[in-house]
Amino acid sequence: MAPVDMATIPEKENDKWVLRLYVAGQTPKCVAAFANLKKICAEYLDNRYEIQIIDLLENPQLARGDQIVAVPTLVRNLPEPVRKIIGDLSNTEKVLVGLDLRTRN
């Protein structure tokens, strides 16, 4: 796994990352997504992150706010701009690109 290119995110270093994971019940995809997310955060974001899990089956009205269509969806609200990553987050490489933790090739 390639190291994080910290040069691309210098100003975000001290920002607090707010990550929301939208799931719909305990489906295998959702469970996998949560596990993968925790692993990535622990590895790349130290303690500068906060993960909120939103179960749409319990709070369907919340899907509207972040324009959720696919499940699971990971939304990075902070720092701006908003980023969305859908799927079970099994491809760490893509997750890092999606979160702007790594530049797109």
Add this chain to the structure above:
Amino acid sequence: MRKNSEVSRPELAKSPTGIRGLDEITFGGLPHGRPTLVCGRAGCGKTLFSIEFLVHGAIDYDEPGVFIAFEETEDDLTKNVASLGYDLADLSRRKKLMIDYIRVERSEIEETGEYDLEGLFVRLGYAIDAIGAKRVVLDTIEAIFSGFSNVNILRAELRRLFRWLKEKGVTAVITAEQGDGTLTRHGLEEYVSDCVILLDHRVHEQISTRRLRVVKYRGSIHGTNEYPFLIDDQGISVLPITSLNLEHRASSERVSTGIETLDQMFGGKGYYRGSSILVSGMAGTGKTSVAAQFVDAACRRGERCIYFSSEESPAQVIRNLRAIGLDLEPWIKKGLLHFDATRPNFYGLEMHLLRIHKLVERIKPKVVVFDPLSNYLSLGNDLEVQSMLTRLLDYLKGLQITSIFNTLVEGGHAELQSEVGVSSLMDVWILLRNLEYNGERNRGLFILKARGIAHSNQIREFIFTDHGIELKDVYVGVDGFLTGSARTAHEAREKAAAQLRREATERRRREIARKRRALEAQILALRAQFENEADEINKEIALDTTREQVLESGKVEMARARLGNGPAKVRRERNGKGA
């Protein structure tokens, strides 16, 4: 009979759309509890179609609806349909409608691994449950194809979505962009196959026409034609609703044409109310004047009229009609006559039809005039024109409105060849014709047909007077009919001949009298002569009688003498001598 067949063949449950005309074509609306696909190219009216479906459902049929918008925000939608008088915000407040704008932005989304569209299901389900929705619109779901790259997942999820919608029992409208050679760009027709409606927007010679076709309707009969439809400030109308049957009432009321002599040609009673009347003729044969007489007569009866003028301005028509003693202006002021002057090529045929419908609905006339119809005929091909006319006529007849169509017969065309078979749609056909004779051009009028009316078969000469139109009998002689000065001359000749005949009769009468007098004189003379002669004869008879008596007495004396002696006889002779 009818009841039995209904029982044995239960009709598919349907949800009326409330869109004018569509529910007639589909015999009741969209399949209830099933998804319907509405496809067409950009700008063909898909979104409006679906909004109307929901709004009518919410207001007219007490079926709340959910609108899932993939293309426009709630604000945009609300503003866009506000001009149609639809207050989406109010419907939302009253929980009759719920709009959810779903934005799928490819650039914001990174895909990693397995996912599904449960978010869409959750939102849709939430919205449906929140207001107890019976109707759902997805406009247009294909947008997700641009937001997500895994087509296999999308297809599987769409299949699941439509199955889920059916299970929910909601009547759904799914819109989709038309593809090249396919109904939809992404093949949605594979999933939604209960009912497919295709909307089309064509521009032909700079005039646009919208058309709607029910491509498929599983388990139901439906009109299969392409039906023109309109979008105006009242939304979508598939027009006209009455074009599907021929069941209009037939009035037996007869009304005057306004020309007494023409009424006489119609069996003395005029035409049937609600007739379609074609007045055709070449330029300058007096079509407008004939139509104006009809209008004038209707206004005199207190009936409202609409005059669709496509060549002249109202002011010009009125001025020109004053020349023949027809003043329509008071009727306009009284609100009985409404002029509508537009250049036909300003709108397409369908738009005209709509304008006519709306004016008729507003004014509720008894008579409408199209002067001339010819100008409308250039707006489409024969088929379109005939379709428009049929629908127009059905509409007007359904309302028992008399319609008068003036058509111009071009020089060089056979005058009986009416454009695009217009004449077969008409109940009455009045033909105006130029009669050229003796160096003059005069106008002739005859009734070519009048359904259900014993009409005159004669050609009448048509004369403008300062008190309207008059029809004169036409003289038919060895050279054909006589009109104009030839007719006048003929009339004069006839008068002279009649005078001569009268004089001759008088003469004969006098002759008889004279002869009678002569005869009587002769009789008198003869009688006088006879009496003279009778007198003479009587005198002679009297004389003879006297002589007879004398002779008789002479004989007696002689006998007496003979009875005495001989000498007595002599003596008597002597005596006789001596006497």
